[in-house]
Amino acid sequence: MSSISYNLRRATLGLLCATALGAWANGTPFFFPQGRSDGNNPNALVYAGNIKDTQGRYVDDVQILVIAQDLGMTIPVKNDRPGHYRTPDVHGWIENLGGKVNPEKIRIDIRKRGYVLARPVAIPRRTSGVHSVDILLKPTAPQ
Structure with missing residues (x-):
């Protein structure tokens, strides 16, 4: 192997690593709260569950919105695998x-083309x- 090929x-x-590191630094992990984003803290508040339609089929590619209505804060969450989601630590974000965490003011909504909530999401009254x-979810009527 020639030295020119080796240096190239x-x-x-080096260029690939620098580009990847720069992209990661400006990505999602940068915006998570420090020290609480993993949900392992004893005060962590994490919601996880299944996403199904009214026929019982799992729904993929859903954006979940955790909304703290009293603070005007929205935490967007992408489902982690088909038919399932897990939020980051909501307590840490707030x-x-x-x-202050007020479960009565927390609401979960979704964004998915062709679907709406079939019923309001019941939020546990725990902090x-x-x-x-x-x-x-229920399918919306085609337009």
Whole structure:
């Protein structure tokens, strides 16, 4: 292997690593609250559950919106696998904004083309823990 080929490969690898690192630094992990984003904190408040339609089929590619109505804050969440989602630590997000967690003011909505909520999502009245919250969607009429 010639030294020119070796140096070219090293330069290409260095450029690739620098580009990937820059993209990661400006990505989603940068915007998560420090120290609480993983949901392992004892005060963490995490919602997870299934996303199904009225026929019982799992729905994929759904954007879940966790809305703290009293603070005007919306936490967008993408489902992690078909028919399932898990939020980041909602308690951590709210505390990092200086607010207090009020489960009565938390609402979950969805964005998915061709679907709407079949019924309002029932939010547990707890301020910490991992809670199972299933979402039921119904298809909208074609236009």
